[in-house]
Amino acid sequence: MKANYLKIGVSASLTIAALAFGGSSAQRAVAGMTPNGPLSGIMIEGFGWNTPLPQNRSWWDHLSDKAPELARLGVTGIWAPPACKGAGGGFSDGYDVYDYYDLGSKNQMGTVATKWGTKEQYLQFIACAHANGLDVYADAVTNQRCGGQDGGPYYPGTSYDSLVGSEAEGRLTMGPWDFHADNSSGDWNVWIAGLPDVAQENPATKTNLFNWIRWYDQQTGVDGYRVDAAKNMPFDYQEGFMYQFQEGMGPNRNRFVVSEYYDGNPNNLEYYVNAVNRRASVFDYELVFNIHSVCHGNGFTDMSCLRGRFFDDQRSVTFVNNHDTEGRGNGMDTFIRANLGYAFIMCIPGYPCIYWPDLYDQNDQMRPYFQTCCWVHAVLAKGPMIERWCDNTLYILERQGNLLAGFNSNAASWRSEWVPTTFGANVHLHDYSGQLPDQWTDSNGWAYVNVPPSGYVFWGVDGYQGFTPNPPPRRTTQQTEGNYDMDTLPAQEKWSQPVKIISDAGQPIHIDLYLQDTTLTPFVCLLDKDGNRLNHAKGANGHVSLDYNNPPAAGWYQIRVGLLNDGKNTQTPSYLKVTYQAPKAIPDYKNYPDPTKIDLHVLPLVATSVGP
DSSP states (O other): OOOOOOOOOEOOOHHHHSSGGGGOHHHHHTEETTTTTTOOEEEEEOOOTOOOOOOOSSSHHHHHHHHHHHHHHHOEEEEEEOOOTTTTTTGSSSSSSTTOSSSSSOTTBBBBBBBBBBBHHHHHHHHHHHHOOOOOEEEEESOOOHHHTTTBBBOOOEEEEHHHEEEEEOOOOGGGGGGTTTTTOOOTTTTTGGGBOOTTTHHHHHHHHHHHHHHHHHHHHOOOEEEEEEEGSOHHHHHHHHHHHOOOOOOOTTEEEEEEOOOHHHHHHHHHHOOOOOOOEEOHHHHHHHHHHHHTTTTTTTTGGGGGGGGGGGGOOSSSSSTTTTOOTOOOOOSSSHHEEEEEEESSSOOOOOHHHBBBBSSSSSSHHHHHHHHOOOOOHSSEEEEEOOSEEOOOOOEEETTEEEOOOSSSSEEEEEEEEOOOOOOEEEEESSSSSOEEEEEEEEEEEETTTTEEEEEEEOOOOOOOOOOOOOOOHHHEESTTSSOOOOSBBBBOOOEEEEETOOOEEEEEEEESSSTEEEEEEEEESSEEEEEEEETTTEEEEEEEOOOSEEEEEEEEEEEEEOOOOBBBBBEEEEEEESSSOOOTTTOOOOOSSSSTTOOSSSHHHHOO
16 A cells, blocks of 8 residues: 655755856766766775875875776766875874875975875876866865974974975964964864864964965866865854965866865854855754764664755765764764665755775675665666655655665665656656666556665666766866975976876867066976977066877876076076866876986076977
């Protein structure tokens, strides 16, 4: 007998494109089409506290290696760990930022590389992710800073002996006046985990952080940001911070943002979203608390609690675990029936986020249930949501005309109900979880939903089997600044040290070099990995462009810059902007030569040096 059904309202349909500020960067990641419309977005937190690091590859290279597999899974965005050098050096996860301008290129805190790898490997990972159609979201940590010198929170600059043989003052200097006192209280002043709390309300500090994120955005070419400790920083500062990369650098630079506003009250989440002018999405902490209760409740938690979630679907990032729940004393690590939680967030509106240790086990093998759950989200989880049934152990929802999903928290018994659908009468339905035989809706459009213990089913119109997500590749633009306080020197009357990129075969490379002193004559040279010249160009008035339209092989290429040699030993800050497309897989480094062994004077920098 068909039971009465419950309908509690309709939520707006959602793709990742709706979550992006202005819909640009994330929209590109889901430009691939499925048989049922645009690919719906899935984010992955691309690291974990206890995840073993690769033995012969950096973590950045490991993420590059995984990019093709993640794209086929239906992932559209990778939240990368913090890339800045931490006070813990090579052991730091990155949340104890020491030098904001060191992404793994300077010998500080006992290491050049961060725990995750070198700056070069980081930039190549971003380009590789783009080549696989994936966005990269950087973890922006500006609430705290660590590792100050002289027995206090002083950051006067760091040594650059490898470049200029002397010290240069850093860009983001700080003194005690740039921090809150360690006995402060309140969300905006408290020291989190004993880490010195930055006073972002100080005008100079705010300006320095704004300048840094603009540099970071241009240097890396990332597609968005995760804002750490958003509850602990002034909202007006955060709105201005986000403005820098969403509008502050001109059109077509919109970036997705998700903020860690740790609060289970949806009204507080909405207050924050509005306070930052809706520039950011938020992690849905109310829902994750309720998912944890259901998954660990052994059938005794009423599944109606799953109605409790952030009501702003267009700014909701749903999740089951993250690095702040794994193995922590807060008891929020969902380790029992986590698959049930993931199945649920893959079906409801929102931008679901997978935690790396949930996706991959300790042997780096993907847990099989994600293949099905992610596929369902990518292909079927579209359209308004209608709740079709809800009781203590059974929850059934429909994404209008696309998906009918059932979830059973009872660990011992199957649960079943007849529910109405919008599929129509006598429609052939397939269970894409692969557990049950096909069925047809009845003459009134009702369907029978039978769900196994601690399990789920995914009913959709028959015929979508066999589709694999395959988002189109994208090009990457990254800008390297040459200056004494950077890791690349200013342009000089000799060829610079190389800036290395990794390009796919046959994909054009476009280079622009801009000089701060526009009265000078710039040169730019493109070489292969062994230092053989491929092309070079001379410019005028502080600018030169170079195009190389047909790279002969997938691999590394070098770019060097210089000034006309007039014997005056002229130098000037430079900005090298490169647009290219990486291969989908990063080659091994073992055959890459040491750049210090390559002659820095491959070509004469004289007025007659005008081209190949």
